Amino acid sequence: MTPGRAGVWLARISIAIVAIVAACAHHGSSTPALETGDLGGTWYAGGKSCDGVPPFRVRPYNDDFVILRQAACTNYEKPFLYLVFGNDRALLLDTGAGNVDPVTPVDTLLRAWARRHGRPAPPLVVAHSHGHGDHVAGDTLFAKRANTVVVGRDSSAVRAFFSIAHWPSDSSTFDLGGRVLDILPIPGHQPAGIAVYDRRTGILLTGDTFYPGRLYVRDTAAFARSISRLADFVRRHRVTHILGTHIEQQRTPFRDYPVGTVDQPDEHLLDLTSAQLFELDSAVQAMRGRMKRTLLRDVTIWPQVP
Numbered sequence: 611m612t613p614g615r616a617g618v619w620l621a622r623i624s625i626a627i628v629a630i631v632a633a634c635a636h637h638g639s640s641t642p643a644l645e646t647g648d649l650g651g652t653w654y655a656g657g658k659s660c661d662g663v664p665p666f667r668v669r670p671y672n673d674d675f676v677i678l679r680q681a682a683c684t685n686y687e688k689p690f691l692y693l694v695f696g697n698d699r700a701l702l703l704d705t706g707a708g709n710v711d712p713v714t715p716v717d718t719l720l721r722a723w724a725r726r727h728g729r730p731a732p733p734l735v736v737a738h739s740h741g742h743g744d745h746v747a748g749d750t751l752f753a754k755r756a757n758t759v760v761v762g763r764d765s766s767a768v769r770a771f772f773s774i775a776h777w778p779s780d781s782s783t784f785d786l787g788g789r790v791l792d793i794l795p796i797p798g799h800q801p802a803g804i805a806v807y808d809r810r811t812g813i814l815l816t817g818d819t820f821y822p823g824r825l826y827v828r829d830t831a832a833f834a835r836s837i838s839r840l841a842d843f844v845r846r847h848r849v850t851h852i853l854g855t856h857i858e859q860q861r862t863p864f865r866d867y868p869v870g871t872v873d874q875p876d877e878h879l880l881d882l883t884s885a886q887l888f889e890l891d892s893a894v895q896a897m898r899g900r901m902k903r904t905l906l907r908d909v910t911i912w913p914q915v916p
């Protein structure tokens with residue numbers, strides 16, 4: 611770096627520090643401002659043909675938080691994956707529904723991040739929102755990748771990796787280096803389900819437990835307790851967006867695309883709000899364990915009889 615460029619960087623850093631100090635003073639506390647980003651608009655994943663369609667649609671929320679969505683032509687589930695960067699390592703949540711290579715786009719993102727920061731690509735931790743096949747299919751490919759840890763899929767592996775003392779009532783934290791994530795067990799859709807809260811952006815990732823679509827409930831008692839804990843967590847934290855791992859809802863309220871729909875040109879936006887979570891919590895708690903299929907405006911409660 612030339613002295614001139616160093617001077618520019620010093621000036622930039624000084625401005626950033628002044629801005630942070632000013633922001634803290636403005637709020638009268640040391641609580642840092644949440645990092646902002648852009649979710650964009652629609653996350654349309656394309657139609658049946660893969661011609662000219664990349665296997666993943668990739669969009670940064672900001673420089674350190676990237677959202678990926680698997681193309682519809684590769685699997686109708688078209689799940690979302692999340693890549694979050696800390697100073698010391700990156701976390702990838704989920705590996706896709708299969709029939710596709712998720713390692714290449716993630717590699718590209720890690721290298722680009724490393725270039726921007728003038729350092730080697732960070733180690734990668736691969737964890738899962740839950741253990742269903744449409745979220746873990748790329749695990750075997752990541753297991754072969756250097757500098758990568760793939761967390762197991764069942765609740766005992768998840769519990770051990772994140773050091774959660776009592777599953778599912780306790781939560782834990784996971785530090786990526788200057789970026790603390792809260793890990794909350796949320797079984798009910800699937801036994802190893804977790805929610806991940808990012809303290810830097812205020813984004814809460816909720817997997818298949820809460821997204822604009824059909825919330826399949828396998829264990830009604832566990833699901834009710836998980837939704838209640840999630841709602842309680844949201845009341846006590848600054849939550850900017852709640853992001854799940856599918857979109858099945860149409861933009862028209864109370865309507866979803868039928869199971870197996872590939873092309874969803876008029877689908878709901880990705881993010882849900884705290885108010886929508888509280889509405890789900892109220893509906894679930896009112897059922898008192900006797901869950902029945904219920905349409906809410908943006909989600910459907912869909913109990914699955916064993």
Ligand SMILES: [Zn+2]
Pocket residue numbers: 740742799800818
């Ligand atoms: Zn699932």
Ligand SMILES: [Zn+2]
Pocket residue numbers: 687689742744745818855856
């Ligand atoms: Zn799923």
